[in-house]
Amino acid sequence: MKHTLAVLVENRHGVLSRVAGLFSRRGYNIDSLAVGVTEDPTISRMTIVVRGDDRVLEQVVKQLNKLIDVIRVTDIESEDSVDRELVLIKVASDVNTRAEIIQIVDIFRARIVDVSTKSLIIEITGNEDKILALEKLLRPFGIKELARTGKIALTRGAKKV
Amino acid sequence: MSEFTNKMTGARALIECLYREGVDTIFGYPGGAVLPIYDELYHSKIKHILVRHEQSAAHAADGYARATGKTGVCLSTSGPGATNLVTGIATAYMDSVPIVAFTGQVPSSLIGNDAFQEANITGITLPITKHNYLVQDVKELPKIIKEAFHIASTGRPGPVLIDIPKDITTEEFEFYYPEKVELRSYKPTYKGNKQQIKKAVEEIKKASQPVIYVGGGVISSNSSESLLAFAEKINAPVTSTLTGMGAFPGNHPLYLGMLGMHGTKYANYSIQEADLIIAIGARFDDRVTGKVESFAPNANIIHIDIDPAEISKNIEVMIPIVGDANWILKELIKETEHKQHSEWLAKINRWKKDCCLHYVKNDKLKPQFIIEQICESSKDAIIVTEVGQHQMWASQYFQYTKPRTFITSGGLGTMGYGFPAAIGAKVGMPEKDVFDIAGDGSFQMSSQELATVVSSDIPVIIAILNNGYLGMVRQWQELFFSKRYSSTCIKDSVDFVKLAEAYGALGIRVQKQEEVKPAIEKAIASKRPTLIDFIVECEENVSPMVPAGAAINEILDLEVKK
Numbered sequence: 113m114k115h116t117l118a119v120l121v122e123n124r125h126g127v128l129s130r131v132a133g134l135f136s137r138r139g140y141n142i143d144s145l146a147v148g149v150t151e152d153p154t155i156s157r158m159t160i161v162v163r164g165d166d167r168v169l170e171q172v173v174k175q176l177n178k179l180i181d182v183i184r185v186t187d188i189e190s191e192d193s194v195d196r197e198l199v200l201i202k203v204a205s206d207v208n209t210r211a212e213i214i215q216i217v218d219i220f221r222a223r224i225v226d227v228s229t230k231s232l233i234i235e236i237t238g239n240e241d242k243i244l245a246l247e248k249l250l251r252p253f254g255i256k257e258l259a260r261t262g263k264i265a266l267t268r269g270a271k272k273v
Numbered sequence: 274m275s276e277f278t279n280k281m282t283g284a285r286a287l288i289e290c291l292y293r294e295g296v297d298t299i300f301g302y303p304g305g306a307v308l309p310i311y312d313e314l315y316h317s318k319i320k321h322i323l324v325r326h327e328q329s330a331a332h333a334a335d336g337y338a339r340a341t342g343k344t345g346v347c348l349s350t351s352g353p354g355a356t357n358l359v360t361g362i363a364t365a366y367m368d369s370v371p372i373v374a375f376t377g378q379v380p381s382s383l384i385g386n387d388a389f390q391e392a393n394i395t396g397i398t399l400p401i402t403k404h405n406y407l408v409q410d411v412k413e414l415p416k417i418i419k420e421a422f423h424i425a426s427t428g429r430p431g432p433v434l435i436d437i438p439k440d441i442t443t444e445e446f447e448f449y450y451p452e453k454v455e456l457r458s459y460k461p462t463y464k465g466n467k468q469q470i471k472k473a474v475e476e477i478k479k480a481s482q483p484v485i486y487v488g489g490g491v492i493s494s495n496s497s498e499s500l501l502a503f504a505e506k507i508n509a510p511v512t513s514t515l516t517g518m519g520a521f522p523g524n525h526p527l528y529l530g531m532l533g534m535h536g537t538k539y540a541n542y543s544i545q546e547a548d549l550i551i552a553i554g555a556r557f558d559d560r561v562t563g564k565v566e567s568f569a570p571n572a573n574i575i576h577i578d579i580d581p582a583e584i585s586k587n588i589e590v591m592i593p594i595v596g597d598a599n600w601i602l603k604e605l606i607k608e609t610e611h612k613q614h615s616e617w618l619a620k621i622n623r624w625k626k627d628c629c630l631h632y633v634k635n636d637k638l639k640p641q642f643i644i645e646q647i648c649e650s651s652k653d654a655i656i657v658t659e660v661g662q663h664q665m666w667a668s669q670y671f672q673y674t675k676p677r678t679f680i681t682s683g684g685l686g687t688m689g690y691g692f693p694a695a696i697g698a699k700v701g702m703p704e705k706d707v708f709d710i711a712g713d714g715s716f717q718m719s720s721q722e723l724a725t726v727v728s729s730d731i732p733v734i735i736a737i738l739n740n741g742y743l744g745m746v747r748q749w750q751e752l753f754f755s756k757r758y759s760s761t762c763i764k765d766s767v768d769f770v771k772l773a774e775a776y777g778a779l780g781i782r783v784q785k786q787e788e789v790k791p792a793i794e795k796a797i798a799s800k801r802p803t804l805i806d807f808i809v810e811c812e813e814n815v816s817p818m819v820p821a822g823a824a825i826n827e828i829l830d831l832e833v834k835k
Contacts, residue, residue: 129396134400181458
């Protein structure tokens, strides 16, 4: 079971290693982790996707809350939130395959951000399913490199986490 | 505008902050990166106890904190000085002891360069501190120190480390000490939830076979009086963990002694037959629960703890109440009705009679006998221990009646802890007799501190139960490894009496039962650091015992010997 946690932390040096260290020493698995400063420059927001049953999740949340630099931890339910990830995919392409790839990219409303004689870089933003689907379609052409930001999420509506 | 300025160096500010936090004693060891701090200490009113190994500074601060209830402070230099603190900090972390550790660091400009005596101590201690700091701006030093003492001593207490680069200690700034701590991300819960308390009261009302299970949290929250009143009000028997010893009077009829691996049989039987367990400031450690699936199979569990992360960590509990144990106990005393439980208590009393703690008494010098004799000679003493068989005997055969009189490394199980912790305890409570009950193995891990107790005139009494073995490991080898005593025999490795004398301490050797009491009394009367080398029965086992992985009622007597 995957959970998305929004973790608000003090924007200070060393906080990332405190959080990452907690996950590794307690044996929790992180699927992805994205960090950036929020609208308040003293606060950073980490979006952590963690795998585990409810009991593991409960411990993760409690242990995170124990860290002095952690201000708030919220489990973001997927039906109640918007989540996105940005992925860059470098795919092999030549004159024979370029058109076909561009077509796929259009269908996904992705963008081509770099072209060379032997490759294309595609930028796609979306939720996990969309990204997986595109990746699957591009694989036969030969994916040379792939970089992803990790998921970020906000709850829907006016309320804040 | 005022002409008044309060300019001072970082080192001077550190001392000022310690005064303001009420610190009168610190334990430490100098070195290059802390030279400016030691220079300030030279003419300060703070008493500095010079240990002979930094690990002892951390243990001594820990012993001081456990004995007095105040926050212990230790200081070491960068690099090896800092890494030597690590075991002491981890020990304090596992047992939730408030200490603030100051370490020197190489100058800011050299951090990350693998400079001489550089170690990333904030990185190293990340998992074993409640919080830690690397000071990057001297102007932040007072605020950081204020926060550190606040964090260490509030909520679930624990160690906090402050790493101070050398240039910060020499830089001048305008000193200002904040009156209050403002931490938006750290607000421990003290008042228990009323709804939860109500539910607990209902369960207590329904229960016919309750047991109160207390841990070190009762001591650190100073809840002993409330615990006594609560237990007497609902007439429930009380069992204690190793670190909870002394939280409830050991001579009280409702007391069951320790539970778990080397607990009393009747404490373990009571847990297994209980219909309600009220856990207070305890964390269901594996040494307590044995096989976790079969722990307290019939009981609903109420768990009172200040740390929400302890709730349902090891065992699913029915009613958690997060908050200060003292506050919650006072509420429970108000809300609960008097109860009798006479049938349940009668049953327990039968167990107490049929399976009390016992050992074979013959003409040999038994370690248990020595503990009993120390208890008789000095029943209000502070007993500090190392780790191993002697530690278990000290928990079983000494009757602790007051909190903060039994000091031991429970969670981490640190050999070499007892002697330096005893130093801290004696410095904090000089009017008390302080014993380090030690094994011949453990004592050798900190024996250099004989120099400290002699030179600083700290009259602790070291009682070595010398059996020539690393006894607890030997016991396991005897029971589970067909007596292959691999690397556990340390017979005749040192003449402890001569060792004590070499440092200028009093050394006494005891080989016969009749010499025990006179030796203890001589040590107490001498008012000098004293080492008593008790040559005890060498293959005595700690009994009873729950084998690893068994349920706690599958507890065995091991005394059938020779």
